[in-house]
Amino acid sequence: MKHICTLALAALVGMQAYAAEKQIIRISTDQTDLVLQVAPNGRLYQSYLGEKLLHESDLDLLGWSVHPASDASVIERGWEVCSTSGNEDFFEPAWGVTHSDGNPSTWLYYVSSSTKQVEGGTQTDILLRDDKYPVDVTLHYIAYPKENIIKTWSEIKHQEKKPISLFRYASTMLYFSSPSYYLTEFSSDWAKEVQMTSQQLQFGKKIVDTKLGSRAAMHAQPFFMVGLGQPVAENTGDVLMGTIGWTGNFRFTFEVDNVGNLRVIPSINPYASVYELPKGEVFTTPEFIFTLSKGTGEGSRNFQRWARNYQLKDGKGTRMTLLNNWENTAFDFDEPILAELMKEAKDLGVDMFLLDDGWFGNKYPRNSDNAGLGDWEANRQKLPGGVPALVRYAKEAGVEFGIWIEPEMVNPKSELMEKHPDWAIHYPNRETYYYRNQLVLDMSNPEVQDYVYEVVDKLMKENPDLAYFKWDCNSPITNIYSPYLKDKQGRLYIDHIRGVYNVMKRVSENYPKLPLMLCSGGGARCDYEALKHFTEFWCSDNTDPVERIYIQWGFSQFFPAKAMCAHVTSWNKNASIKFRTDVASMCKLGFDIGLKELSADELVYCQTAVANWKRLSSTILDGEQYRLVSPYEGNHMAVNYVSTDQQKAVLFAYDVYPRFEEKLFPVKLQGLDPNKMYKVEEINLMPGVKSVLKANGKVLSGDYLMKIGLEVFGFKPLHSCVIELTEQK
Template sequence: MKYIFTLVFAALMSIQMYAAEKQLIRISTNQTDLILQVAPNGRVYQSYLGEKLRNESDLEHLEWRVHPASDASVVERGWEVCSTSGNEDFFEPAWSMMHADGNPSAWLYYVSSSVKQVPGGTQTDILLRDDKYPVEVTLHYVAYPEENVIKTWSEIKHQEKKPLLLSRYASTILYFSSPSYYLTEFSGDWAKEVQMSSQQLQFGKKVIDTKLGSRAAMHVQPFFMVGLGKPVEEKDGDVLMGTIGWTGNFRFTFEVDNVGNLRVIPSINPYASVYELQKNEIFTTPEFIFTLSKGTGEGSRNFQQWARNYQLKDGKGTRMTLLNNWENTAFDFDELTLKNLMKEAKDLGVDMFLLDDGWFGNKYPRDNDKAGLGDWEANVDKLPGGVSTLIRYAKEAGVEFGIWIEPEMINPQSELMEKHPDWAIRYPNRETYYYRNQLVLDMSNPQVQDYVYSVVEKLMEENAGLAYFKWDCNSPITNIYSPYLKNKQGRLYIDHVRGVYNVMKRVSAKYPQLPLMLCSGGGARCDYEALKYFTEFWCSDNTDPVERIYIQWGFSHFFPAKAMCAHVTSWNKNASVKFRTDVASMCKLGFDIGLKDLSEDELLYCKTAISNWKRLSSVILDGKQYRLVSPYKSAHMAVNYVSEDRRKAVLFAYDIYPRFKEKVFPVKVQGLNPDKMYKVEEINLMPGCQSVLKMNNQVVSGDYLMKVGLEVFGDKSLQSCVIEFSEQM
């Protein structure tokens, strides 16, 4: 009774404060304002989300948004920032919960708010509390002024005697009022990631989600763009760009209501996940990160700069070029083969040799993908000297050594399965279904988390000098039952992902300088929560340079080039080694190709291209990126990078499949200093070939390059050019 009286008194005080002075909560970057308001009913609503308002006094004119209604009794239906099921709102809620007495409602009232400084920004925390039940939700917002990015998440806890059943748990709700809305989503499949498609949102709901549990983004990536008023464009128009930090099941809901307003709800997918929240347990939703920008190019640069500064592991550090053995050997190798490849890596000029799948398992050797997962001991037949001998060979060759692991997975043919069959996610009384001949380890189990962590720890402790991990995840969750959770299966999808993050966090804390590649059967893991602990991710198993142009174009909307791994392989032999290398060079460069398959000129070209990439890596990896010509709108593609001081720039241009006598236009570079002069030089030329660039080795103003441009496109398929711009003093 005392608890209810306190809440009622607080609500009355809140209403009195509102009458005296409008209570606004301002969350701002240098370009965007998100204005929240405590309404007369004591609840919090969104008053404004858009371009930053210049005058503080103008905020007093904002009103909390209400839904027009013919019935005056529902006038208080508004843009509630934490709308819950069971209240007077008619549309999709952020939260749904069932109390022990069967009541499915929650009405959340403002209690307090606070502001504190965090690295790079300002964090605002807003405490809300139910007036009938001991339930509270805290809303968190971090605004990064310089990068124009806002990050938001929520926490819920309660003091009820019995568990609170959660069936929806969104990170936030954002509201928009615009004449029209156009969604761009990123979907596909293995080897066909981030295919972009757009549609106009009409009345009702559009849902993008995944139910795969692990390798969750195999069919749809966890980010989107919404054009406000017109379809998204690179340099024009208001656009919302958002992504969720969750490597498991996620859901984006876009709902246009009866009067044409849009609500955007990012969340964990509640599919098969009615979560029993215990007393005093805190349920934390994933971080949702968004930017409002003028065009997608500006929004991408916001995300890329923010990631390098605050979210990506070692975001300001360098990246190693590498040679991977997979395309050379697959599972079939021995110490001598690898030793020779390490020498090739040094001869090529890369920094590291990466040993891929197939190096482990003894009772059940990893000679194919049917056995060995879980048994992380070097195979004595292939590698009698173990991993430490390979590291010694690498050092003798003059390169670093990295290794592939898939520690969250298990093959039925493994010693681990014999010892711990209860560690695998699978039904107790049905025939087991295997995806790629493997099962997913139950990461909701703390013992399994300790084991997975120990895989990395043991390799690191026993093999001094191990410099890199490629961490794979090839299977979604199948046979969806946790032996550990028993009668609490509603927690599986959520606690499994929390377990994965817990291990990643432990590894990163123990080995803060260790670079790691995030991989998941290609590009099915690419979220900004995991990237707190990984330096980069593998975009796709598809390394065909034509397909990679589209894949890398798509991922570039949300990720910096230094986070995106791209390798030169033998895929698509219709494309020259130059074309394949130039495509990979627009990201974090690697090779997975046998030098013996290259001609003398091709090998010399690759060495030169690697040298150029290393020399210009600070521009490519840390510079501002400008997407110039879209492969979705042309038979060509172009992108350029500009250093922070604008003294250096690099342009990548590709002719994909031009049509006969197709008219092409000059490419206008972006981001240069219009008042400075730049030397124009084509690099990455094949030995003996001369540049056909008309302005090669000439000096011209940044103004000219941005307004008139360069003729870099041709009429032949699978041609490329790389151009360096250097400011002249």
Template sequence: MKNFFVTALGVLVGFQYAGAAEKKIIRISTDKTDLVLQVAENGRLYQTYLGEKLLHEADLENLDWQIHPASDASVSTRGWEVYSGSGNEDFFEPAVGITHADGNASTWLYYVSSSSKSVEGGTQTDILLRDDKYPVDVTLHYVAYEKENIIRTWSEIKHQEKKPVQLFRYASTMLYFNSPSYYLTEFSGDWAKEVQMNTQKLVFGKKVIDTKLGSRAAMHAQPFFMVGLNALASENQGEVLMGTLGWTGNFSFTFEVDNVGNLRVIPAVNPYASNYELAKGEVFTTPEFIFTLSYNGTGEGSRNFQEWARNYQLKDGKGSRLSLLNNWENTGFNFNEEILVDLIRETKELGVDMFLLDDGWFGNKYKRSGDTAGLGDWEATADKLPGGINALVQAAQKEGVKFGLWIEPEMVNPQSELFEKHPDWAIHYPNRDTYYYRNQLVLDLSNPQVQDYVYGVIDKLLKENPGIAYFKWDCNSPITNIYSSYLKTRQGRLYIDHVRGVYNVMKRVKENYPDVPMMLCSGGGARCDYEALKYFTEFWCSDNTDPVERAYIQWGFSQFFPAKAMCAHVTSWNKNASIKFRTDMASMCKLGFDIGLKELKAEELQYCQLAVANWKRLQPVILDGVQYRLVSPYESNHMAVNYVSQDGGKAVVFAYDIYPRFQEKLMRLKLQGLDPNKMYKVEEINLMPGTNSTLKENEKVFSGDYLMKVGLDVFRFQPGQSRVIELTAE
């Protein structure tokens, strides 16, 4: 029966191959980019073009130069196979690796069919490939967003073998490039120094960026990259690939330059400790890889991502955002109800929208007075908060502000009632000493019962305290002690099924509480993927709120994310910096405060109130406008960005003097994105009380053309100075 099935499959696939001689071409297009795939005479699918959009359809027929015979004429055609399998005649990294039930580790995929359909914002193309010797199907999916010049792609793997197969590689896609040179920009760092940008030339061999941390997976490397094609990509010049993986777990980016100088890019889940046992009929779906090709530098590519995210990916991407006051930097764990009610009053006084209660509010048998106990026991600590969370909600409502709450529902302290009842719910070894990161363990979200529990934490809090208007969802520990009591002998699924479980919970929360905004946090910026951001309105970029460090962190994250997704708070980090500089740095993103008003001087508080009012008034420009990065802190002693409203009628400029040199040459700031034919009034705002603007152009009117070609004289010599400038079309 098995032989009959394989023979029948071969006949079916052979029938499909007969059509390959007709040179089947599949075109995946945005308004600016073409990805062209072609079925070769051998029946397999190859990439023949990825680049600037071709103007004439007939030219697609000539795109077969990447497909070339192997040196041995008896071997099938080799080339840029779209989803190359292990064990085929290709000499380089595959996209998929499968060990079949009989032990054979080869997979050769042949074209079967393709189709396309309209989806929100674009066109989806689905391509079915099939192995000719084993009942294995791979479906490739592409969604092209024409206006935003974004392509989103993922794959699905399934089989009908009688016994399970082992997946040992499972990429989301493969992309190929043929350029004289390649320059990779990676984003790496650690806690409090996220997204440090570093660029290197790619030469023969492989460069791999990966992570093995499981849950807080992006602690050392963020899941996005840029590749300059032919030259170093600059802000406004050069062709550049910009890509990111929608996966909050272990990821891997492989960049391989082959023997003739071609580059293949392979984004994937990291298969480390993850040989995945796939049952008959089960579908393995890879994460989404989202990319853009910009032909005018990284700035254009960033704007592609920012617009796409607001339109289609970010939760409530077109909605407003809440400014807030957080208590963490002010109180830490040391607070009570009276202290928090005072801070709620300060929230009202400051003029922000919401008070956010951070860590330390829960646990009774094991009180959360530090980070050693209480995680998992999500009941308000009775002696700290005798009125519970609801008393704080009511206090906020009395002051006319909203109330938000910090949670870390995926984690557990061994000192907790939850761990006493369900030690098997935590990921840890049954036969080795336990290693703790931050005195905690990760709950096993591969277990559906644990998923129900974690969802129940949020559900119960919202049902018992319906006035909770916001959650800060933290994730402070990577996965340690890698063992699941639930999965038992299927440990190769843990890293993957755990992340899927995390997403399942997030999805349930969004479905049942769609109007509750949430901040994605992971000890800072160690979670920043676009899959999770389907369920979160924003993310916390870093625990480091020193405004000088934030210049680099916010510059880095802005390469892929819109300002409305990036939380930035004014705190007491770096008290040598003025309150104006700290506030102006945070105001270029989603503004918040984490500071006690009592430590501010009267004029400082007055300034903050003014800055909050200005930020709220200009939120549509800053958070929904088009961003232009003007001066990089990596390339100068200054930094500047400007935002322009969608209709071009309003703009906001943020300019910072970070570490200017003595009497260095100061260049005028040339703006971008303005309407050259409109006249704009220039007004410096966010001025300290009792001071006047020293901007030469203040209160004057200039054409957009002048402001973009001649510019403004905004920079100064003193470190830690900043300017916020509002431009209004007349």
């Protein structure tokens, strides 16, 4: 007993001495505090993550407990910010390092921290160092106060004589203590993107990951939501929402420990990726971006506002409406057909004509998906005038011209494969297997990076008026071996993606005003690192408006409408052209349809809808979004957008498959000024059809619209209603 009391007293004296000079690092937004502390043992721990504390003095009360019978130099079950493999913690580590002498342990101690102002926020950098090996880890955080977003990433470097091996490399580690935890994840497949499902997290680990290398988000999207204490809800409850900026293999680990605490670890997936790091080279993890919010609606608006302001290429700019040819012609077209479609684009009222797949390849013409990838010269038989002639036709028609490319891929039937078989990722001694008749080019190879960049650069130099690129990526990595990396195959998955980003960055820097669509066989690329260099992304090849309601609902959890491309096509002809167009109009509007298949009234409707969308695009693309009625909770869906000055709003309401004579409720809008008066007007009506909306033409207060609402739902399947609200002074 005497021995225990002596230890307790020593621990208490140590803690009291330390309290006078306690090192506290506070990373804050206007609504959230992340508080880190250096413990008596010299290591860094998370002492608080939650709603912002109002009083600075309260920070001194935060901390940890030392067991009376334990060594005060060890924090029992401490929430170490950068817990490493081989230390005294028993749970999933952030970093795993095997040193050049074979020692698999790393213990990191606090060295220093600093802050600086960056665009939109404050960056905090914290240096940690191993006490036995010359290994440094630097933690980086940027807090965006107004948007309530925190972005974090890590770097590791060393001065050991020989390379070290990295087998874990988390972007960050976050800890929570709550009675319960509920994960909402977003599973996926081609034409089935962002399928939302929820489950309660229990003791142990839940892992969401992908091992596809390229087109990596085909099965799992790189974002999640965790309800703290209750399942996630739109307008209530504490929610963590996070996403990783990595278009390759990622892994989210959610681990509930034996005392009910949760650690969340976002990282590159270490699968087949033991990374050999030479002396002096810096390994940088992807950015992890997160927000803590009251409900997912608030969290989504945080992300959307932050993306437009700081992360999305040309986030504050406009977006072009377009007509694509793919659903109309597929590979079967020539110059006269395309020239006529450009005139249709002008007649429709859109800004641009986008030429999709099938325009290239001569020795191996691109007439199907089994040949031509890699040979980015216009097919002389289809397009004798080449791309310059198409740009000229577009100018004559009065629209911009954009083009599709898939520069990271190669068909075995291609001149590129004949000249550079070593540029493709493939096994040297096994039978090659193909996904979609193609292979992935080895972007870890600098020569391949130069080639991919030159695909864009050459097209732009030859056609400076090219206005847009749709950049596709249709295959995961198969035959996983890099001829370039040779005996360093553990670097392939990581260095390949770094090579992809190098090219994207190079294109973006040299063509800063060039809009680009990020596409990957649909929505299998949707990360905020790539979106630094792309203005928008393609949500899904599935353009059935019913499915798109769910897909667009899911993506809107993390992305602004102006980043989400939605096209009107012929998928699901049971749905009217109005319903199809109204669903696409809640995002960045485009068309992929032959106008000749439309009746005269349908064409007039489309022209009117395009004109309305353009007129209201600043509200839809840059306004605050409020998801009102979830398709997951019934047979209807509704969302509204409100301009930043609250003078204009747009409500989209959809009856999907209503039940017979079900009870219907008014839709209560959100985000309006309760003291403003708004004129209510239904738009996007078919020619000759009058609105049956009871409130059509009336002037109602924002208070009434938010508390009483509008009766916009009905019993007709696949019916839609678009309402414009305008402040009356």
